[in-house]
Amino acid sequence: MNITVRPLREDDLQEADRILRLAFGTFLGLPDPASFTGDASYVHTRWRADPMTAFAADADGQLAGSTFVSRWGSVGFLGPLTTRPDLWDRGIGKRLMDPVMACFEKWGTRHAGLFTFAHSQKHVGLYQKFGFWPRFLTAVMSKAVGQARRQSGWTAFSGVPGNQQDTLLRACTDLTDRIYPGLEVTPEVRSVNRQKLGETILLWKGDRLAGLAVCHCGPGSEAGSGVCYVKFGAVAPGPSAEEDFDRLLDACEQLAASQGLSRLVAGGNAGRDEAYRRMLGHGFRADMQGVAMQRSNDPGYNRPGVYVMDDWR
Numbered sequence: 001m002n003i004t005v006r007p008l009r010e011d012d013l014q015e016a017d018r019i020l021r022l023a024f025g026t027f028l029g030l031p032d033p034a035s036f037t038g039d040a041s042y043v044h045t046r047w048r049a050d051p052m053t054a055f056a057a058d059a060d061g062q063l064a065g066s067t068f069v070s071r072w073g074s075v076g077f078l079g080p081l082t083t084r085p086d087l088w089d090r091g092i093g094k095r096l097m098d099p100v101m102a103c104f105e106k107w108g109t110r111h112a113g114l115f116t117f118a119h120s121q122k123h124v125g126l127y128q129k130f131g132f133w134p135r136f137l138t139a140v141m142s143k144a145v146g147q148a149r150r151q152s153g154w155t156a157f158s159g160v161p162g163n164q165q166d167t168l169l170r171a172c173t174d175l176t177d178r179i180y181p182g183l184e185v186t187p188e189v190r191s192v193n194r195q196k197l198g199e200t201i202l203l204w205k206g207d208r209l210a211g212l213a214v215c216h217c218g219p220g221s222e223a224g225s226g227v228c229y230v231k232f233g234a235v236a237p238g239p240s241a242e243e244d245f246d247r248l249l250d251a252c253e254q255l256a257a258s259q260g261l262s263r264l265v266a267g268g269n270a271g272r273d274e275a276y277r278r279m280l281g282h283g284f285r286a287d288m289q290g291v292a293m294q295r296s297n298d299p300g301y302n303r304p305g306v307y308v309m310d311d312w313r
Contacts, residue, residue, distance in 0.1 A: 040224030074182025211235035228256035267311025272300035
């Protein structure tokens, strides 16, 4: 079998999407593997966010799998990485890791990681070969959207005039840099806004940005029908971080309710135990658990005292 790795093209997207659903659905034992994630979209949204960080593997000239790399400033993560089930254990996943590692090297990524199945030694073993080590469990958590308990003092990024957006993006970068040096999620903010995938919440304390949450909403996004998915949410470190995180959770629920969505989904890493506990206190419960694998066993921002929601899927 001749395996080649190349950039993922726009004309690959439909087949790459089919392979992703089939691969995960088969691994999870779904009766209809192709139904995995329903009308949520990962392949199309991530390719449109940055086609230069999406890669394909061909086996004897036919698409066999794909992977994506996300760059959040000094932080990078990979996935989803999927291959056709009929070609599992043929070394395709290992080949797809080559351009991933090249991206991290080119970018000078300080902290790199991924989310995978905690119970699968096959998955964990693959990534260990590339220097990634399993650390804390990451729970993909959800709760039913209810009536807002209070207004949280937030605005929507989509409502910001174009000539003011750069200023706000710099404020977002200043906030995340205080959490981990060089961490920057403004590419996610821009992508959600440009593709109309949802909304970015800007949480305020007076005239100071206290937090932000990049949210996907509804079908065609990474959320799917009826769901508001917090891809990344964080508040600035400091004495009021716990209170601000509570307000950010309320704001996410308010956004979901305003969009007519019934479920709020977010990732909680157990290494950020205070944030994880606050999410439980707000009614979140785990739908599934994975593990964050981090290069060189570096904890990065998955540590106590950090109030962040994400899951690196």
